[in-house]
Amino acid sequence: LMSCTVDGVVSALRSVVAVVDEHRDELVTLDREIGDGDHGENLKRGFTAVLSKLDNPGETPAAVLKLVASTLISTVGGAAGPLYGTAFLRASSALGQTPELTPESIVVALQAALDGVVARGKAAVGDKTMVDALTPAVEAAQAASGSVAEVLSAAADAADQGSRDTIPLVARKGRASYLGERSAGHMDPGARSTALLLRAFADAAS
Numbered sequence: 001l002m003s004c005t006v007d008g009v010v011s012a013l014r015s016v017v018a019v020v021d022e023h024r025d026e027l028v029t030l031d032r033e034i035g036d037g038d039h040g041e042n043l044k045r046g047f048t049a050v051l052s053k054l055d056n057p058g059e060t061p062a063a064v065l066k067l068v069a070s071t072l073i074s075t076v077g078g079a080a081g082p083l084y085g086t087a088f089l090r091a092s093s094a095l096g097q098t099p100e101l102t103p104e105s106i107v108v109a110l111q112a113a114l115d116g117v118v119a120r121g122k123a124a125v126g127d128k129t130m131v132d133a134l135t136p137a138v139e140a141a142q143a144a145s146g147s148v149a150e151v152l153s154a155a156a157d158a159a160d161q162g163s164r165d166t167i168p169l170v171a172r173k174g175r176a177s178y179l180g181e182r183s184a185g186h187m188d189p190g191a192r193s194t195a196l197l198l199r200a201f202a203d204a205a206s
């Protein structure tokens with residue numbers, strides 16, 4: 001069981017880095033279908049940079065999430081960098097100085113992350129973006145009861161379903177929207193990476 005202090009968050013982030021690494025090619029392939037083929041490499045570059053900073057993570061869960069945010073913003077580029085950066089930054093702010101995560105604080109942090117992504121990218125549910133994975137994840141986390149692991153697992157399950165549900169959609173935001181109707185029939189890479197990240201956090205917590 002993951003500790004929910006800064007050490008637990010750091011070890012969860014190490015798992016996230018490994019998952020991004022494992023799924024780099026898959027995300028590149030998805031982004032080749034409806035984008036420019038760099039999503040897996042963008043995230044791999046960003047989380048590799050995150051890994052190099054985890055030896056000095058700071059004192060609180062919020063501090064380490066803030067470090068993740070600034071690292072992603074400065075290394076990822078593309079659409080996903082600022083969006084994931086904003087997500088981690090808002091989650092960090094929402095946690096404040098709390099030394100230990102609770103199921104309730106996880107829900108608040110996830111909601112803040114979603115609000116940040118929407119504020120930044122202006123995508124709505126159904127636009128075929130990461131918002132289509134993160135929105136059901138927040139709803140499921142709110143509805144879940146139980147431990148941190150249970151809340152994160154409910155969020156990850158919902159994000160996974162949300163990412164699959166992007167397949168038939170026509171993209172209305174981001175690069176994929178340039179394809180119009182031809183974007184239908186492919187999973188959105190950012191929705192897929194959101195589902196992978198949440199699964200990595202959930203697995204680390206269980």
Ligand code: ADP
Nearest residue numbers: 039078079080121123129130173174189190191
């Ligand atoms: P780029 O499109 O600049 O190459 P990436 O390939 O890294 O950047 O990321 C693409 C992903 O970013 C998309 O699959 C989508 O999920 C997400 N995305 C793009 N634009 C938006 C937006 N306005 N709001 C939310 N997510 C978006």
Ligand code: MG
Nearest residue numbers: 035036038039
């Ligand atoms: Mg791309």
Ligand code: MG
Nearest residue numbers: 036038078079
């Ligand atoms: Mg790009």
